[in-house]
Amino acid sequence: MYNNNNLSGKMADDNQIINTSIPVIDLREFGGSNSEKAYTKLREASEEWGCFRLINHQIPTDLMSEMKTVARSLLDLPAEIKKRNTYDVARGRGYVAPSPANPYEALDLYDFASTEALRLFCDRLYASPHQREIIEKYVGAIHELVLDIGRKLAKSMGLKCNIFEEYWSCQLRIIKYNFTPQSVGSSGARIHTDSGFLTILQDDENVGGLEVMNKNSEFVAVDPWPGTLLLNLGDVATAWSNGRFCNVKHRVQCREATIRVSIASFVWGPKNEAVEAPAEFVDSEHPPLYVPFHYEDYWKLRLSKNKIAGEALELVRAER
Numbered sequence: 001m002y003n004n005n006n007l008s009g010k011m012a013d014d015n016q017i018i019n020t021s022i023p024v025i026d027l028r029e030f031g032g033s034n035s036e037k038a039y040t041k042l043r044e045a046s047e048e049w050g051c052f053r054l055i056n057h058q059i060p061t062d063l064m065s066e067m068k069t070v071a072r073s074l075l076d077l078p079a080e081i082k083k084r085n086t087y088d089v090a091r092g093r094g095y096v097a098p099s100p101a102n103p104y105e106a107l108d109l110y111d112f113a114s115t116e117a118l119r120l121f122c123d124r125l126y127a128s129p130h131q132r133e134i135i136e137k138y139v140g141a142i143h144e145l146v147l148d149i150g151r152k153l154a155k156s157m158g159l160k161c162n163i164f165e166e167y168w169s170c171q172l173r174i175i176k177y178n179f180t181p182q183s184v185g186s187s188g189a190r191i192h193t194d195s196g197f198l199t200i201l202q203d204d205e206n207v208g209g210l211e212v213m214n215k216n217s218e219f220v221a222v223d224p225w226p227g228t229l230l231l232n233l234g235d236v237a238t239a240w241s242n243g244r245f246c247n248v249k250h251r252v253q254c255r256e257a258t259i260r261v262s263i264a265s266f267v268w269g270p271k272n273e274a275v276e277a278p279a280e281f282v283d284s285e286h287p288p289l290y291v292p293f294h295y296e297d298y299w300k301l302r303l304s305k306n307k308i309a310g311e312a313l314e315l316v317r318a319e320r
């Protein structure tokens with residue numbers, strides 16, 4: 001997640017966009033005759049890119065489009081109502097308002113697996129019974145997918161556990177970019193890595209602009225692909241895997257003067273435990289790269305140092 005206060009502005013450099021595609025992971029290939037290949041592909045995508053398109057997943061297409069409609073209508077509510085979206089007043093988390101310099105606005109549902117958090121989010125925004133039902137179904141389906149991906153990622157690395165078995169903090173964020181003719185060519189979300197382990201992104205089905213960085217530090221455009229999801233790995237994934245998983249750098253560029261809506265489901269970190277590489281990833285050739293840390297402490301550190309593109313991991317490096 002990036003610093004909400006400083007998202008926009010033209011990019012200083014004029015990075016070239018590369019015309020290749022990010023890896024595609026087909027969930028139907030797991031368990032069938034291509035299963036072994038599918039796990040290898042998943043591991044390679046996670047190590048080399050830290051992101052991939054997920055196709056043939058179990059979130060129904062209808063639910064995805066209904067959720068998009070709900071997201072749009074909540075983001076279209078009057079500002080006074082959207083401002084009621086707070087879950088942590090002390091830290092200022094909740095509704096992010098757009099400003100002339102910043103075309104981005106967002107509503108947050110922290111802890112989407114909690115019925116109480118869901119109820120509060122809906123109550124504060126005066127969501128209709130239908131909207132509540134859709135949000136509840138959507139976060140339920142995303143939660144199932146998170147668990148499935150946690151099992152598959154672990155298996156792809158030769159582990160038997162489910163990474164997200166313990167209680168992990170998670171957050172649903174619905175985002176609207178109010179792109180105007182003046183914002184074309186500028187940045188809607190500046191370059192960042194996500195601070196947690198995993199992000200499941202339902203990007204806009206029509207409006208592009210999302211770009212991810214490959215291993216050669218080139219930006220690759222992530223074109224819309226309706227019905228699919230984009231999975232990103234963040235800083236916690238890099239720390240947990242003892243440096244094997246890539247925390248993908250990405251940004252959103254304004255390509256056209258239109259509204260862009262995306263829905264991000266973040267899986268941040270274990271609630272009650274430190275982020276630490278499993279013993280299987282550590283040996284004399286692979287000493288621990290990072291000290292164990294609690295996600296919330298890392299999040300605060302990242303924000304206070306304004307290091308949002310993965311650099312904050314240097315601050316939790318183990319001594320050599």
Ligand SMILES: O=C(O)CCC(=O)C(=O)O
Nearest residue numbers: 001175203210252262264
């Ligand atoms: O809106 C998007 O497509 C990406 C959003 C994003 O990267 C984030 O919220 O961390």
Ligand SMILES: [Fe+2]
Nearest residue numbers: 001193194250
């Ligand atoms: Fe992101």
